[in-house]
Amino acid sequence: MQVTASLRYARISPQKCRLVADQIRGQSVSNALRTL
Template identity: 55%
Template sequence: MEVKAKARFVRVSPRKARLVIDQIRGKKVNDANNILKFSPKGAAEDIKKVLDSAVANARENFQLTNIDEMVVTEAYVDQGPTMKRFMPRAMGRAYEIKKRTSHITIVLG
């Protein structure tokens, strides 16, 4: 039984989120939860919310009780749309700032 949870349009760079998501792939839910809880990375908070959502989906939608035995089978981050903003610079120029977003997906098995 596979249980999936997604968070779309999360305001974190996909490159930074992938550093955290690589640490929890293949781990048990409790281990992944502890890794995210004590991670200094900012993206860990958003990824922990998605993991908690996947656990809640397993418990509520599929009536699974053996959550401790579940493993993070798939975890990946896709790039979302990029917001483009402009910052004024010297001598009348403008500098483009790219605010990247991510789509975070976690599958438990």
């Protein structure tokens, strides 16, 4: 399944957001939530 998330007007740089997304990409939901 392919999922796309978008966030507008966030006070976080795209680079920081990409670092977090790269860490949790491919994990199960429970593991991703634990990481966050």
